Each structure stands twice: as C-alpha cells, then as structure tokens.
Amino acid sequence: xxxxxxxxxSGHGFDAADGDTVLVAAQAAGITLPYGCRNGxxxxxxxxxxxxxxxxxxxxxxxxxxxxxxxxxxxxxxxKPLTDLIIDAREISGVGDIQVRKLPCRVMSIEKPAPDVxxxxxxxxxxxxxxxxxxxxIEMLLKDGKRRAYSMANPPHDAExxxxxxxxxxxxxxxxxxxxxxxxxxxxxxxxxxxxxFLREESDKPMIFVASGTGxxxxxxxxxxxxxxxxxxxxxxxxGGRRPADIYLSSLCEQWQRDHANFSFIPVVxxxxxxxxxxxxxxxxxxxxxxxxxDLSGWQVYACGAPIVVDSAHKDFTEQCGLPDEExxxxxxxxxxxxxxx
Ligand code: FES
Numbered sequence: 001x002x003x004x005x006x007x008x009x010s011g012h013g014f015d016a017a018d019g020d021t022v023l024v025a026a027q028a029a030g031i032t033l034p035y036g037c038r039n040g041x042x043x044x045x046x047x048x049x050x051x052x053x054x055x056x057x058x059x060x061x062x063x064x065x066x067x068x069x070x071x072x073x074x075x076x077x078x079x080k081p082l083t084d085l086i087i088d089a090r091e092i093s094g095v096g097d098i099q100v101r102k103l104p105c106r107v108m109s110i111e112k113p114a115p116d117v118x119x120x121x122x123x124x125x126x127x128x129x130x131x132x133x134x135x136x137x138i139e140m141l142l143k144d145g146k147r148r149a150y151s152m153a154n155p156p157h158d159a160e161x162x163x164x165x166x167x168x169x170x171x172x173x174x175x176x177x178x179x180x181x182x183x184x185x186x187x188x189x190x191x192x193x194x195x196x197x198f199l200r201e202e203s204d205k206p207m208i209f210v211a212s213g214t215g216x217x218x219x220x221x222x223x224x225x226x227x228x229x230x231x232x233x234x235x236x237x238x239x240g241g242r243r244p245a246d247i248y249l250s251s252l253c254e255q256w257q258r259d260h261a262n263f264s265f266i267p268v269v270x271x272x273x274x275x276x277x278x279x280x281x282x283x284x285x286x287x288x289x290x291x292x293x294x295d296l297s298g299w300q301v302y303a304c305g306a307p308i309v310v311d312s313a314h315k316d317f318t319e320q321c322g323l324p325d326e327e328x329x330x331x332x333x334x335x336x337x338x339x340x341x342x
Contacts, residue, residue, distance in 0.1 A: 002016060003081035003083060003085065005022055005026070005084070006086045007031070007088075007091060009088065009091075012091065014028070014031055015029070020080065021078060021080055022079050022087065023045055023076045023077045032092040032093070032196065033045060033089050034090055034092055036334075037149070037332070038077045040057065041060050041332075043311075043332070044196070044331070047074065047089035048072045048087065049072050049073075049085060049086075049087055050088050051086040052086060053081075054081055056074060056075070056078060056079055057077075057078025057079055059078045063075060094133065095136075098133070098193060099131065100192060100193065100194060102190070103124060103125070103190060104125060104188070105122040105162065105187070105189070106185060106186070106187055107121075107184050108122060108123045108161055109121045110178065113248040116168040117166070117214060118165075118179060119153075119163060122162040122163075122190075123160075123162075130162065130193065131193075132192065134155040134221040134222045135151070135197040135219075135221055135222045136193035136194060136197070137149050137194055137218065138150060138194065139194065140174050140188060140190050141189040146174075147191075148172075150164040150166065150217070151164070151195075151218035152164065152193070152217070153216075153221050154220075154221055154224070163217075165214040165217035167213060195331060197218055197222075197329060197330065197331035198222065199222050199225060199302075204233060205299055206236075206300070207233055207299065207300045208236050208299055208301045209222070209236070209238065209301075209303075209304075210240070210286055210303040210304070210305075210313050211238070211239045211303075212240045212285060212310075213246055213305050215303075215304035215305020215309070215333060216239055217304075218331055220249070220252075223256065223263075227259075227260055234262050236264050236266065236293075237264070237265045237266070238266045238288055238289050240269070240284065240285025240286075240288075241267075241268075241270070242271040243271060243272060243273065243276060244276050244278055247267045253267075266292075268283065268284070269282055270283060270284055285309060286303075286313040286316060293321065295321060295322055296317050297321075299327065300327045300328075301313065301328050303329070303331075304332075305333055306333060307333070310330045310331075311332070313328075314328050
C-alpha cells in the first residue's frame with residue numbers, strides 16, 4: 001500500500017510505495033532531500049516527522065538516538081512510512097535532474113602523495129560523460145556486490161578523468177587492492193553521481209571549509225569549481241590532519257592562496273612528532289576555526305571527513321559560534337551498518 005508524504009514547508013508531495021524509504025520515494029518523484037551515506041550512518045538526511053508514523057529502519061544508534069526519535073526525528077534514508085506523513089525537511093534544488101548511472105571506467109594512474117593516501121584517476125569510455133555537481137560522490141561496485149563510496153576530487157569542468165582520494169584502511173574491500181594489486185588499465189565499475197554536498201551558489205555569504213584527511217577530496221572539487229566560476233566570496237580553508245603528511249596536497253592549497261585574493265589556507269596538525277618540525281597551527285581543526293572566528297553568524301560552513309570532526313564542528317559552531325543550522329553543509333566519511341566504508 002502506498003502512503004502519501006507531504007513536505008510541510010513547500011506543500012510538495014509524493015507517494016511512497018510499499019517498502020520504499022522516504023528518501024527513495026522523494027527521489028523517484030524528482031524531489032531531492034539532503035543525504036550522504038544512504039545507509040543510516042551519517043545523519044545528513046535527518047528530518048522531522050510532523051504527523052504520521054514510520055518504521056525507522058536499520059541505522060547506527062548514535063546517528064538517531066531514542067531521545068531524537070521521541071522528539072519526532074527520523075533518518076529519511078532508512079525510514080519507511082507506516083501511514084501518510086507530513087515531514088519537515090529541507091528540499092534541495094539543482095540535483096533532481098542529474099541522472100544516476102552505472103558505468104565502467106579504466107584506471108589511468110595511481111599516485112601516492114602520502115604513504116597511506118592514493119590518488120586514483122579513472123577514465124570513462126569514449127563518448128561517455130558524467131554529469132555531476134562539484135562535491136558529489138560515486139559508489140565503486142565491487143565484484144562481491146559490496147559498494148564503496150568515494151568523493152570525486154575533480155570539478156565538472158575538468159572531468160576528463162574522475163579523481164578519487166583513497167585512504168588506506170587495512171583489510172578494506174576497495175582500499176587494500178588499490179594499495180596492492182590494482183594497476184593501470186584495470187577496469188572498474190561505479191554508480192553515480194550521488195550526494196548533496198555541493199556549493200550553494202545562490203548565497204553571497206563568506207565560506208569556511210573544514211577538511212579532515214581525505215575529506216579534502218570533495219572540497220578540492222568545490223573550490224576548483226568556485227575559482228573557475230569566478231566566485232568572489234571570501235573563502236577560508238582549514239585542513240586538519242594528525243601529522244603534516246596527512247595534509248597531502250598542501251602545496252596545491254598554497255598555490256591557490258597565491259592565485260586567488262579571496263582565498264586563504266590554514267593547515268592544522270593535531271599530533272605532530274618532533275621529527276615533523278611542525279611550526280604551524282596545532283590542535284583540533286574545528287577548534288582552530290573557533291579561535292579565529294568566534295562569531296560565525298554571517299558565514300556558511302562546509303565540512304567533510306571523519307565523523308568526529310564533522311559532528312564536533314556542527315555542534316560547536318551552531319551552539320557556541322552562532323552558525324545558523326541551515327548554513328552548515330557536510331559530508332561525513334562513515335562506516336555503515338553493513339560495513340560499507342569510505
Ligand atoms: S544519508 Fe541517511 S544517515 Fe546518511
């Protein structure tokens with residue numbers, strides 16, 4: 001039995017077929033709600049059930065707590081309607097008409113800018129072009145049916161190759177082969193583009209970007225798009241890592257700083273060793289932002305990388321620095337309930 005879902009603010013509505021999640025049903029109707037992992041791990045799709053009941057679905061317990069459920073919240077990537085619903089959710093324009101496709105690709109190069117980071121460049125078949133927004137991700141389709149999500153680090157105007165930044169995770173279903181057996185000319189398959197982490201170009205607010213580790217990948221795509229589009233809003237990038245080597249493309253960021261008067265770059269290292277001879281900013285990356293910008297009420301923030309960094313930034317920026325909740329955009333690199341990791 002299909003249930004009808006109404007988005008309170010806009011009045012837009014769609015039907016959810018039996019077994020469909022709210023997110024899937026919205027997408028089928030051409031309505032984009034915010035999402036990231038699509039499997040209950042990142043919290044990007046969290047919204048409110050104003051009226052009606054849902055089956056909350058399988059999700060990580062910390063992503064949706066019992067007290068949040070009691071307060072009416074649900075994760076729309078997992079929640080299935082049990083009645084007609086009225087929901088409170090942000091609608092996103094700009095991605096609804098981008099087709100999600102399954103495509104093969106060929107490995108063009110594998111570079112290692114740091115011992116545990118690989119930059120993969122992938123080529124699409126001749127005559128194929130992937131339409132996407134800077135900051136979106138693709139899912140690599142593995143032979144055993146598993147999927148692994150990776151952000152595209154290149155912007156759409158520079159899409160001859162798809163660029164992925166892969167951090168080595170011991171035993172990782174995709175990352176281990178990337179660091180051991182994968183070679184140039186190998187064929188892979190992926191599905192994409194996906195995700196709602198992209199630049200909100202309708203705003204004129206200055207922007208802070210917070211990257212942790214390979215969370216730099218989608219931020220690189222967004223920034224290269226912003227530079228290409230001639231966006232003149234002030235942009236500050238904070239890139240955090242445990243050791244200086246984790247900030248594996250700092251020379252590129254320094255070059256951007258020389259080339260663009262509206263851009264500045266602040267690398268932040270949390271666990272430097274004496275042999276690193278690190279003399280730059282130290283500590284947690286989101287804390288460095290708060291030291292420099294105690295008032296974020298007039299800013300937009302884009303954060304990407306480890307969940308602990310993204311979640312801390314969201315909590316502390318909105319609670320302590322006055323950042324409006326709707327001006328925080330994130331892509332959290334999570335492990336999911338079925339072990340999918342990125
Ligand atoms: S998209 Fe729903 S929890 Fe990540």
